[in-house]
Amino acid sequence: DAEITQSPRHKITETGRQVTLACHQTWNHNNMFWYRQDLGHGLRLIHYSYGVQDTNKGEVSDGYSVSRSNTEDLPLTLESAASSQTSVYFCASSEGQGNTGELFFGEGSRLTVL
């Protein structure tokens, strides 16, 4: 079965370290998204991509970057982790335009920055 997987599921790091969260989907979806989930804020969009070599900033993109070198993967990098980036991160994917827009979510990656 097709799926979307995130790794690591849990990570603890120190302030200032670089961290990369992996996201891999096997649906061959064009669209991929990264969200962070925080209490009281719901899900906020960090970055998204509509295809290979395409990346776009979401509403909370400062301190994060993504790259899309193939269809399956959209890694999220925190260049210099800050305590404010402690959160649960969700990757999601969807088909291209012309469908219902359903997002398929990974299980989440819980990041703690000390």
Place this chain on the structure above:
Amino acid sequence: GEDVEQSLFLSVREGDSSVINCTYTDSSSTYLYWYKQEPGAGLQLLTYIFSNMDMKQDQRLTVLLNKKDKHLSLRIADTQTGDSAIYFCAESLSGGYNKLIFGAGTRLAVHP
């Protein structure tokens, strides 16, 4: 700017109906969605409604859309303990296909 608002908590008795409400801002949203998140898991699509519809029913779920007031609701009939979860309302932004904006989520607690 875009904003989706919903109440944060709802408690109901098992067997009663639950109604979760949401307001959104983008009047040109093509689809509006309800996602369900169970503990420790990602979100899963529960149901959606096309913007030219007023109501959609799917087994125990009823979605009502009031475009004039930009109000969306989800009714769960005969609520069960297995319905306990966080429910997110989301709108798709015009011009950004599949880019969804989510509300903060409503935590539904079902008690005996």
